[in-house]
Amino acid sequence: MKIFKYILAFTAVATLTVSCGNDDDVTGNPATTDFSGTFIQQDQMGRPGINTVFTPTAADENMFNVTIPANGIAMFQPTFQSRIEAYYAAYSVTAGTTLTYENNILGLDLPTLTTALALDVLQVAPDAPTSYFNPATGVPLTGRTIEDDVIDVSLILLFGGMNGDRFTSPTNLVSDNVSQEAGTSTNTFPYLTAAQF
Template sequence: MKLKRYTYTIALGALLSLGVACDSDDNDSMMMEDDMTGMEDDGMMEEVDFSGTFMQVDYMGRPGINTVLSGTGEIKNMHNTAIPSEMAATFQPGFESQLEAYHDGYAVALGLTPEDVDYEPNILGDILNGPDADGYTDNPVSATVLTSVLAADVLEVAPNLPTTYFNPGAGAPAYEGAVGLTGRTLSDDVIDVSLILLFGGGNGARFAGQDGLPLLVSDGVGFSANISTEFPYLGAPE
């Protein structure tokens, strides 16, 4: 296969280059060069062709966000090829509009007026500053703030906190000790976390299937992958 030959060529070239760089003996270096020339003549080495047009087609920092909030396929494709530093300013207004449209749609489906089912500030405020006595955030994260964060498809790093997309701490409704958006591990359920941030409200359980409300804070799919402690970290499929 052509790809395999390229792999062998690159690996062999790297080893030979290392040998030349580490040896000060000119005679040995000349012998290596002669050997490589002979290998090229024998067709054992090929030049890799990198010509053509290359294009980025996707980001995977926060899976699902672009799909849910872009609104159209055209916007989704634009987001996938955008520069991260420009994402928030470019896509936040549309993301916020789409988020509010989802809530309006659920209001109509429930026989309520859209004003009664607006987006409710979510638990990110609790994660940052701790909840109030009533279990709701004292640092409300508005739809504008949330969609500004989510529009930039990058993962934050918090050196002094555990790496996690979201650790619920004590869990709903207060989420005491919760940590969020400090990175991402293989076992993080990023879809459920995203749904909680979008539809969970101040205590993370606003639309949790209770009292006839729809279940919007989980996709109902559990985590079943085998995690290994060695690269590439994902074990054999079951």
């Protein structure tokens, strides 16, 4: 598993939690927030779009959202792999040829890729640049910056093959064709580019 030699150290999980009661009201002068109470996980989205695309039903999607990431592999990896195989089978009919998954640009085979997707966390590499994936530098999945085009990267990892461009014609399956915002985002909230000011 080539990817894991790059991704050691820390793991960050993007989760959204909500309080089960209304005890988080802002009160007092100066205003303070009371975060006491019971909190539960409602969503996870380390990698946007993965849950939406690979869970077959709304119930599965909701279950993925509340599953502790460490349990995601056992619960969802087989489903994710079968869904990708089904996408290839469907595209084969359209293309009139038999198409199967080819190891991706990171060298990951289908079981390894779907294992990484089912564990919906962002890894941090303290000695490498933060990048969802940058083909120019080859830095893989070491976090996510605001400029990263995570949907295109996901499509490249799924359909791009060993060179990242396997399915570009006649139908481009390695891009959603939504261009990046021009310019570089600021380092402070709300992280707008010069074109957005």
